[in-house]
Amino acid sequence: MKDKKIILSGIQPTGTFTLxxxxxxxxxxxxxxxxxxxxxxxxxxxxITVRQDPxxxxxxxxxxxALLLACGIDPERSIAFIQSHxxxxxxxxxxxxxxxxxxELSRMTQFKAKSEKHPDDINAGLFTYxxxxxxxxxxxxxxxxxxxxxxxxxxxxxxxxAQRFNQKYGETFTIPDAYIGEVGxxxxxxxxxxxxxxxxxxxxxxxxxxxxxxxxxxxxxKRAITDSDTCVRFAEGKDGINNLITxxxxxxxxxxxxxxxxxxxxxxxxxxxxxxxxxxDHLAPVRNEFDRLMTDKDYLKxxxxxGAEKAERIAxxxxxxxxxxxxxxxx
Ligand code: ATP
Ligand code: LTN
Numbered sequence: 001m002k003d004k005k006i007i008l009s010g011i012q013p014t015g016t017f018t019l020x021x022x023x024x025x026x027x028x029x030x031x032x033x034x035x036x037x038x039x040x041x042x043x044x045x046x047x048i049t050v051r052q053d054p055x056x057x058x059x060x061x062x063x064x065x066a067l068l069l070a071c072g073i074d075p076e077r078s079i080a081f082i083q084s085h086x087x088x089x090x091x092x093x094x095x096x097x098x099x100x101x102x103x104e105l106s107r108m109t110q111f112k113a114k115s116e117k118h119p120d121d122i123n124a125g126l127f128t129y130x131x132x133x134x135x136x137x138x139x140x141x142x143x144x145x146x147x148x149x150x151x152x153x154x155x156x157x158x159x160x161x162a163q164r165f166n167q168k169y170g171e172t173f174t175i176p177d178a179y180i181g182e183v184g185x186x187x188x189x190x191x192x193x194x195x196x197x198x199x200x201x202x203x204x205x206x207x208x209x210x211x212x213x214x215x216x217x218x219x220x221x222k223r224a225i226t227d228s229d230t231c232v233r234f235a236e237g238k239d240g241i242n243n244l245i246t247x248x249x250x251x252x253x254x255x256x257x258x259x260x261x262x263x264x265x266x267x268x269x270x271x272x273x274x275x276x277x278x279x280x281d282h283l284a285p286v287r288n289e290f291d292r293l294m295t296d297k298d299y300l301k302x303x304x305x306x307g308a309e310k311a312e313r314i315a316x317x318x319x320x321x322x323x324x325x326x327x328x329x330x331x
Contacts, residue, residue: 007036007179008142010043010083010133012199013057013064014050019208019279020187020197022071022286023250024148028181030072032146038078039140039311040068045083045090046133049126050118050200063294065304067210070290079314081307083136088315092135093128095322099165100131100157108153134158138173139315146179149186150196169325173318184250190224193239210283211290217283218276222269232263232271241268248275251282 009029011021032038042064047057061082073080083089105111108130115122125132137145137158145155155178162173187197191206201207205220212220226240234245234256245259248271254262263271293300324330 004037005143007032007144008039008137008140009146010041010136012043012047013060014047015199016209016211017067018197018199022210023184023187026071028146033078040073040080042082049129051121066290066293070286075303079307079310081311082304085308086312086315088139088319089135091319092139093132096135096161097131100161130154130157134161137176138162139318141174142176144179145176149180152178172322172325184246188243193243211287214280217280221272221276226268230267233260244275251278
């Protein structure tokens with residue numbers, strides 16, 4: 001598997017994917033399959049850092065897996081699996097936690113944001129979650145990790161942990177690089193264009209979920225918060241319109257210039273409807289494929305079983321190596 005570079009990424013099954021997840025992460029994952037050995041994971045162990053209903057989590061995990069395939073991840077070409085099916089993740093997590101400093105974890109902005117959001121459940125898992133994520137990446141000797149910009153800090157920590165471990169115990173892990181797309185690395189909320197679109201946002205109008213129907217998608221875009229200007233152009237201080245231009249560009253492949261020309265003389269109202277239509281049309285094949293896959297649970301089970309076997313085979317070698325390096329007596 002080492003002839004091509006290795007890519008790993010993950011997504012939490014905390015709800016249906018948003019347009020942010022799709023543009024910032026999963027749509028790139030599809031393209032990268034052409035040139036890399038790709039490993040994609042449903043990060044259900046990460047999901048329990050915030051309270052989850054067990055039945056819903058189980059269902060959402062299967063749905064997320066089906067969505068991954070519906071978005072174009074090919075389980076024959078790439079490895080697509082569910083994190084908890086490979087016990088190596090929990091094992092490496094512990095070893096790496098002992099090479100991570102409390103101070104480093106305290107600086108993670110996502111920890112601060114999530115603990116403010118859930119003040120009644122600031123659990124140790126939420127705090128140490130970037131270590132689990134570092135393990136996800138290092139287990140597969142990954143070269144590149146395609147993520148949205150919100151994960152950049154966690155990626156830097158994973159690199160630091162890997163470098164420190166290698167220095168302390170000798171070469172063990174490949175040092176991974178982040179792969180962050182130039183356009184669309186941070187799709188913003190439709191209701192507050194200064195904060196990122198997030199699956200777990202309480203206001204459903206702030207998010208486009210990729211399985212939503214055309215009318216809902218257009219309605220949400222019509223309600224998107226913009227500014228008092230009327231001209232469709234990308235400019236500083238126009239966060240709402242900049243976000244819509246970015247989204248339109250990502251789903252149509254048009255440049256910002258082309259978009260500004262297309263909507264020259266037209267108002268925000270026309271533009272919002274065009275964005276809604278383009279997004280919905282772009283996502284229609286994903287919706288259809290998802291519906292089809294969800295009627296074929298045996299196929300999904302077969303895919304995630306094989307995915308887990310392939311993932312474990314690679315990960316086991318890395319954990320065994322790390323166990324040996326830290327001095328665990330071999331059985
Ligand atoms: P949650 O709200 O539960 O924290 P999330 O929507 O942030 O979830 P994750 O599962 O944490 O989604 O992220 C999956 C991938 O999607 C990551 O690579 C992340 O960087 C990317 N991503 C998430 N939100 C956005 C966004 N608004 N714009 C671009 N990329 C995003
Ligand atoms: N932490 C990420 C999801 C995630 C991930 C990973 C991304 C879990 N493990 C490994 C890249 C590599 C998130 O919450 N967005």
